[in-house]
Amino acid sequence: MLKRKLSKAFLIAFSFLCMAATSGGKTVSERFDTSINCDTTLQQEATVPGHSFDSTGLCTCLPALTDSQLSVAPKIELNKHVRDFVLHYLKQESFFLEKIKAKSDPYFDIIDSVFTKFDLPIELKYLAVIESKLNNNISSPAGAAGLWQIMPVPARQFGLIVKGKVDERKHCYKSTVAAAKCLIYLHNMFDDWLLTLAAYNSGPGRVLSAIKKSGTRNFWVLQNFLPEETRKHVKKFIAMHYYFEGKGSLTTLTKTETQAHIKAVASFMEKQKELLADTAITQAEVVNR
Secondary structure, three states: OHHHHHHHHHHHOOOOOOOOOOOOOOOOOOOOOOOOOOOOOOOHHHHOOOOOEOOOOEEOOOOOOOHHHHOOOOEOOOOHHHHHHHHHHHHHOHHHHHHHHHHOHHHHHHHHHHHHHOOOOHHHHHHHHHHHOOOOOOEOOOOOEOOOOEOHHHHHHOOOOEEOOEEHHHOHHHHHHHHHHHHHHHHHHHOOHHHHHHHHHHOHHHHHHHHHHHOOOOHHHHHHHOOHHHHHHHHHHHHHHHHHHOOOOHHHOOHHHHHHHHHHHHHHHHHHHHHHHHHHHHHHHHHHO
16 A cells, blocks of 8 residues: 555655755656545544643643642643754744744734635644745745745646746735645645645655655654655744644644544543542432431
8 A cells, every 4th residue: 555655656746845845956847636625624533623732731622620630631742852853943043933923913814714714723824934934925946935835836736826927826825725735635645744744845755755664654753764854844843833832733743642642631531520420429428328
């Protein structure tokens, strides 16, 4: 199955993105199959309604808890493989981050509305900060342009006009719609947000190749088989997420981490119900004595 996926990726999408060109600056002008219905919402597993997290990493789907319950409740934590990078990045880039945050509201309002329409986690908007510093008119030497740094070929494939003096990659709303379709396309391929972010940067072919070489779909393991720029790209997204949100979300977790957290929350809730039932029985016994 992986071999077939890899072959398909090289034939139809090996580097169709290269949104922000990798260090070699190589791009591919091949067309690829976009017959997939990108307007279809993601599978429920992708967004997991209700599983967002507060600033302590506690899932907001949990009811009000006592102090003793809070101390043992499952919380999302920053992966050890990226913790030092995030702390260093936030400290080193503090001036840049403050400038970005000061101008972010009008951009984020547009992105939020589009991503909500496409049933995407709105936290993915921080990818635009990494790609363009929220500069809608920026162009890279490799030919990527706009808020989402989209190359000409994928831009056309995802519905944008790039011809002559018309370049819709620099149109905030239209380019965000294209980026949303692209993210859905990639997530349908990888079913993992960190792999999706990696593929947005280097192309799905390289990510599938890394999966094959490493024998795993765990980003923190297979990252060693990806270009350095792509590794940093994903880590910068996580850092940016923590800067703006003060917490992580499903977009900062691997699929395995997401499943483990959801399982832990379910187990915790079940245990609390059992404790509540035991307490009710004990109280009833006391009353009936």
